[in-house]
Amino acid sequence: MEDTREMLYAEALVGALRHQLATDDRVHIMGLYFLGLTPHRQMVAELRDEYLDRFYYPPIAELGYVGTAIGAAMAGLRPIVDIATASFMFEAFPQIINEAANTYYMSGGRTAVPMIFHFNHGVRGGGAAQHSHSPQAMLWNTPGLEIMAPSTPRDVKGLVKTAAASDNPTAWVDHVRLFDTSGPVPDDEDFAIPFGVADIKRAGSDVTLFASSWLVQRALEAAELLEQQGIDAEVVDPRTLSPLDEEAIIESVAKTGRLVVVDECHRRCGVGAEIMAVVTENAFGDLRAAPIRVTTADVPVPFSPPLEEHIEPTTDKIVAAALEVTGH
Amino acid sequence: MTPDLPEDQLVDLLRRMLVIRRFEESLIKLAGDFDIGHFHVYIGQESTGVPALAQLQEGDLAFTTHRNHGHLLARGTDPAAMVAEILGKATGTNNGKGGTLHIASPEHGFPTTSAVTGGCTPLATGAAFAFSRRKVDRVSVCLFGDGALEEGSYHESINIAALEALPVIYLCENNSLEALGQKANEYPSSTMAAAPLTDLAASFKVPTITVDGTDTGAVHGAMAEAIDRARSGGGPTFVEALTVRWPGNRPLWPQLATGVTDLTYAWDEGAIPQDHSKWHGAQDGVLRYTRELVTAGLVTTGDVLALDGEVSTQIEDAVQFALDSPYPDPESAFEGVYA
Numbered sequence: 001m002e003d004t005r006e007m008l009y010a011e012a013l014v015g016a017l018r019h020q021l022a023t024d025d026r027v028h029i030m031g032l033y034f035l036g037l038t039p040h041r042q043m044v045a046e047l048r049d050e051y052l053d054r055f056y057y058p059p060i061a062e063l064g065y066v067g068t069a070i071g072a073a074m075a076g077l078r079p080i081v082d083i084a085t086a087s088f089m090f091e092a093f094p095q096i097i098n099e100a101a102n103t104y105y106m107s108g109g110r111t112a113v114p115m116i117f118h119f120n121h122g123v124r125g126g127g128a129a130q131h132s133h134s135p136q137a138m139l140w141n142t143p144g145l146e147i148m149a150p151s152t153p154r155d156v157k158g159l160v161k162t163a164a165a166s167d168n169p170t171a172w173v174d175h176v177r178l179f180d181t182s183g184p185v186p187d188d189e190d191f192a193i194p195f196g197v198a199d200i201k202r203a204g205s206d207v208t209l210f211a212s213s214w215l216v217q218r219a220l221e222a223a224e225l226l227e228q229q230g231i232d233a234e235v236v237d238p239r240t241l242s243p244l245d246e247e248a249i250i251e252s253v254a255k256t257g258r259l260v261v262v263d264e265c266h267r268r269c270g271v272g273a274e275i276m277a278v279v280t281e282n283a284f285g286d287l288r289a290a291p292i293r294v295t296t297a298d299v300p301v302p303f304s305p306p307l308e309e310h311i312e313p314t315t316d317k318i319v320a321a322a323l324e325v326t327g328h
Numbered sequence: 329m330t331p332d333l334p335e336d337q338l339v340d341l342l343r344r345m346l347v348i349r350r351f352e353e354s355l356i357k358l359a360g361d362f363d364i365g366h367f368h369v370y371i372g373q374e375s376t377g378v379p380a381l382a383q384l385q386e387g388d389l390a391f392t393t394h395r396n397h398g399h400l401l402a403r404g405t406d407p408a409a410m411v412a413e414i415l416g417k418a419t420g421t422n423n424g425k426g427g428t429l430h431i432a433s434p435e436h437g438f439p440t441t442s443a444v445t446g447g448c449t450p451l452a453t454g455a456a457f458a459f460s461r462r463k464v465d466r467v468s469v470c471l472f473g474d475g476a477l478e479e480g481s482y483h484e485s486i487n488i489a490a491l492e493a494l495p496v497i498y499l500c501e502n503n504s505l506e507a508l509g510q511k512a513n514e515y516p517s518s519t520m521a522a523a524p525l526t527d528l529a530a531s532f533k534v535p536t537i538t539v540d541g542t543d544t545g546a547v548h549g550a551m552a553e554a555i556d557r558a559r560s561g562g563g564p565t566f567v568e569a570l571t572v573r574w575p576g577n578r579p580l581w582p583q584l585a586t587g588v589t590d591l592t593y594a595w596d597e598g599a600i601p602q603d604h605s606k607w608h609g610a611q612d613g614v615l616r617y618t619r620e621l622v623t624a625g626l627v628t629t630g631d632v633l634a635l636d637g638e639v640s641t642q643i644e645d646a647v648q649f650a651l652d653s654p655y656p657d658p659e660s661a662f663e664g665v666y667a
Contacts, residue, residue, distance in 0.1 A: 059488060059491070061484035061487065063450065063480060064481060064483075064485045064487065065450075065484070065488060067450020067451060067454060067484075068485065068488055070454055071450055071452060071457065071458070071468075073458075074389075074439040074455060074458075075389055075439070075454065075458035075459065075468070077457075094481070095447075095450055095481075099442055099451060104664065104665070104667050105425055105664055106425050106426045106432075106440070107430065107434075107440050108423035108426060108432065109664040109667070110433075110434050110439075111434055111439040143665050144665055166667075167667035168666050168667050
């Protein structure tokens with residue numbers, strides 16, 4: 001039995017950064033908005049004060065400073081660069097997509113880009129169209145990037161450890177709504193979660209709920225509500241999209257025969273669309289009903305709270321989809 | 329003028345320039361027989377890249393652009409592996425994964441070539457950031473044409489370099505002088521309201537030097553000053569080298585518009601043909617440097633022709649090596665996406 005301590009996601013995140021700074025002097029951190037504008041950001045400020053010469057607070061120039069981090073990764077550092085709100089990542093796309101993701105392959109394996117891009121994605125409440133993006137599907141359409149999406153304090157610790165050891169550029173898909181969640185975190189400093197290994201966050205036999213990042217929490221909430229109606233839902237969290245543990249998803253569907261894919265990307269060509277493709281290509285015979293996607297609608301994210309709630313993948317919508325796919 | 333260097337090093341600079349010139353000329357001929365995609369040659373800029381990059385030391389890094397061949401060769405990258413890469417062969421510098429646009433040679437200080445205009449400016453700045461943070465005595469050189477100044481990445485990068493006093497040299501090879509540009513429906517030239525281009529560095533309080541890019545000694549001196557500033561903690565420098573666009577670079581696809589370079593033009597003015605007499609007589613930096621060395625008595629015309637013969641043989645061998653090399657196994661396309 002491993003020793004664990006209960007803590008907030010935000011604490012586990014800062015702890016993971018602190019561990020990397022303490023154990024690898026090649027790690028330098030750019031940007032300070034890992035915890036968004038939440039009160040928890042004070043923990044990042046304290047960490048900066050502990051490691052002043054390892055932090056860099058850049059100009060408002062995502063293209064410039066993210067590219068600077070990429071160049072630094074080619075010259076001996078292992079930068080962890082924070083892009084704050086995911087929507088700002090588009091300012092840096094030329095460097096992320098065209099340089100970081102391509103360099104190892106197009107150099108014939110001669111130059112690696114060992115670094116992490118952190119950003120907070122998704123609907124955070126009142127973010128409107130320009131602060132609510134979930135760009136993970138766009139990133140996933142880019143060979144060369146690893147993509148991790150922790151959903152618990154335990155996972156953020158273990159995944160950061162693996163990302164920091166990786167020689168590949170890794171996108172760290174994060175969500176401000178996770179910061180106040182809590183859970184047990186292993187004390188072991190060497191605790192790491194390998195990439196490409198999904199986690200069954202809740203075992204069940206009637207329906208598979210696929211979800212990642214913050215939506216794992218909603219899927220778990222939906223599973224509790226479904227249980228009250230006699231439906232036993234399994235929640236599959238891939239933990240990393242690239243690489244993807246296809247086998248775990250297929251195995252779960254083979255067991256349940258029914259699939260609801262929960263995804264905060266827009267519907268068209270979202271993460272959910274890819275999961276549907278993987279399952280229908282590989283486990284069509286196991287499906288006992290057409291799978292259903294619960295995603296953000298194909299509209300820019302609106303500001304007004306009732307509009308926003310109407311287009312995002314809420315717990316109620318997950319429950320409704322699970323009832324439909326199980327024939328209730 | 330000739331750089332302030334010992335004689336053997338002066339001749340070595342000439343040798344490197346000739347490697348580039350003969351490499352690019354061979355490539356243009358080769359492109360008639362092979363579909364190597366769009367490519368860009370460095371003819372006319374040898375007298376900038378060679379003296380600028382010859383001064384780098386082991387561990388220094390340079391980040392170049394789509395017009396990268398000359399920079400890589402100036403630092404000693406194997407021409408055979410480069411031609412092989414340009415032909416997509418397994419023996420290429422990048423095992424055929426990159427082609428002309430992405431030649432990498434980390435052991436010569438080129439981690440990657442970004443062929444997107446403005447792609448290299450943050451990367452070079454980042455390498456300097458790493459050197460600064462690692463407290464190592466190294467410099468980073470950012471090589472780009474005047475067109476890259478139109479991209480926002482340049483402005484964001486030099487701001488960071490200036491604020492952090494990073495050891496980086498922004499070497500802008502302005503090859504739009506005498507370029508006819510889009511008006512003539514030829515290969516586009518730069519489109520920039522700011523003039524002179526050094527204003528785009530001076531506004532960030534970065535020291536600037538403007539130099540005649542066909543003057544090997546002047547380029548050498550300017551880069552020596554910039555590198556010294558970077559190594560001594562003085563931060564970035566912006567060097568603008570004014571080069572003349574070679575007439576063969578005016579069409580979309582390079583053509584040997586001025587013929588294969590005849591080095592006797594360097595000392596036999598009467599041999600220069602009427603067509604492109606300005607190019608051969610004044611604007612070609614390789615001929616100019618050769619002329620300077622011969623006039624100063626540092627080399628004989630016989631030395632020059634002998635050196636050129638050696639270089640030409642080396643390039644012929646490089647081309648033959650590339651032609652004889654196998655293509656990569658198609659399955660290797662699936663390898664090396666991740667480290």
